[in-house]
Amino acid sequence: MAKKTKPLRFDTDWKYDPAPESASAAKINEQYDLFMDGRWQKPLSGKYFETINPANEKTLSRVADASEKDVDRAVRSARQAYEKVWKKMAPAERGKYIFRIARMMQEKARELAIIETLEGGKPIRESRDFDVPTAAQHFFYYAGWADKLNYAFPNKKTAPLGVAAQIIPWNFPLLMAAWKIAPALATGNTVVLKPAETTSLTALKLAEIIQEADLPPGVVNIITGAGKTGAAMVNHPDVNKIAFTGSTEVGKIIQRSIAGTNKRSTLELGGKAANIVFEDAAIDQAVEGVVNGIFFNQGHVCCAGSRLYLQESIAKEFIQKLKDRVATLIVGDPMDKNTDIGAINSKNQLDTILKYIQIGKKEGSAIYQPACSLPKKGFWCPPTLFTDVAQSNRIVQEEIFGPVLAILTFRTDDEVIEKANNTPYGLSAGVWTDKGSRIFNMTRRLRAGVVWANTFNKFDAASPFGGYKESGFGREGGLHGLTPYLEIL
């Protein structure tokens, strides 16, 4: 039976004044070279490309386009640093360097958050309260592991792999850099890291911090470029480990290109998470959780709760409350501290999202978008809900990577498990219910690497993250995040 609850009321006489963060508190160079061997080096290609602010399409800076030869230089410097310095260093000393990086990131947190928002389009509230602090936490967490690896794997010894090539996406640029670099360094590997071509700046800022922290030259090399640069990293013969976060499509290309080699890999790929709400859930909290699940970071989240499964008895009430809540979300200037949904990261991604919205309409689903005025310049998409959706629809099966939620219903726990697991992905899932035994029934049967019960989109350096099935393999975070960078002997 549906509980009789009052509708959520958000109307008020109070209006938000603009509360912009100041861009001037961050220093962005006009041009960035490649950070290799502890120095800034011009690309042999001589080429640079522009990076823009997706909220107003203005150019922020120019960054180097690393060619195959540049990649080779970076790998050589990583190899040399590995053989001559890093693998010989006392683990506790290694750890102290990583602690230093964590502390310097905290010191420069405001500047990092501003740049993350300017270049990536995410609300400053998120980069300030989530991305940057969690990135620093990752360095701090893994720093402490460096001299404790012998305690991590019962009855085993460990050894580093060598040079790790790390390729990261544009949705959490600094945080993904931290997820990759921190465990690699703690386990004694050296690194060549490439940020995504639309979000290079915070990784380059991190390179400045690494330089300032006096990390031995070549232990971390940060190079910029697009897919070609990434391919050169994957195919470089002197790389021992590939760590990639991005699409399942590219993940498969990487797996194919290293087939038959001894290169190890970690792949964090796409997802299409089910977020399941039972009738006995705390409904108003669940509404908040669903909103956070899909609209956090404009839905540019591989583990976003993009499929909402509502128990039939509460579906009508829940959808109304969800619409009421979504109508209050503030879409606009990412630098404004009140903004809930910022800019879509790139024109390309906006096109993809709009394509899927068209597909959803064509498939016969009902669309809801709140009335909101979007800025003229930049890339924007209002929060979007689809109802009257079938399990086989493309907006249910395929990852959209934007603020688009497909809403479906179910009657029994067996039915919803069947539907939730009916996807090639298996990255994350959510379940909302007040019944403890049901929580464990569901969380055990959901085939996904991270399951949130009565919460969603929570992350922590101590918490392993990674997928089942086509969402990839390997874990990042926690003790389990050490394994992908170690030979366990």
Add this chain to the structure above:
Amino acid sequence: MPSKTNSTRLSVLKTYKLYIGGQFPRTESGRYYVVNDGSGNPLANACLSSRKDLRDAVSAARVAFGGWSGRTAYNRGQILYRMAEVLESRQPEMTRELQQSGSSTAQAKKEITACIETLIHYAGWCDKYQQLFSTVNPVASSHYNFSVPEPMGVVGIVSSSENALLGLVQVMCAAIAGGNTCVILANTESPLASISFAEVLATSDLPGGVVNILTGKVPELLPWMAGHMDVNAILCDPSTAIARAGLEQTATSNLKRVITLKKEDILSPYRILDLQEIKTTWHPIENIAPSGAAY
């Protein structure tokens, strides 16, 4: 075919079939190949499994997965132990089987003993590896957060090309002790002991479909196994001379995990871990004592 007659009685020859879903069907293809003994004389006709047999075996393994992974770890441990019991009682027969394939008596006895010891060892791990590889994670927020290993699902296995029976038992244990179900491609040259071992499985309370055994040509079946969209992982014995590059490329279709068995460290919970995923679960903790008061 050897007639295996003696002066008083015509002996009954055994028909070697496949083991799929707890049943012993013939290959649907109607194909067979001749298996020789150690001296190269024909010993028996074995089923030359087809792509469709493989498909049937994967379906059976998938159907069995929910039940097997959902059983209590204690129960899985008892079933592995039961396998050891049954194999112990069938030692003479299985030893004879290995001898026919060319092993010396001492070799055969040693191999069967090792099989039994392996089963016992893994029976004991069934309800213990979780405690070694699970963690409670101290997250910096008001959440209870823990990580546990879970089986990958359906594992396709390429069995050893030497010590056919022991090799099969080793890969099987690594897979099923951790709650996976599997499809095993038996050693092509000496598959008979593997099928006789299936009779041990069938009488050990092991639910049908948890282990499926196919005989035939590994190079013919492996590409289909590697490309099958409902197989989650491939486990290869290192002795098998298979081209890894091709296998790993085909396995990309659904991002299968391709694992080479570490034989030198075979009696180890890390072999179970090779075929596990790690699941992390979060739940909020009500902030009932913000003032720091105890309760």
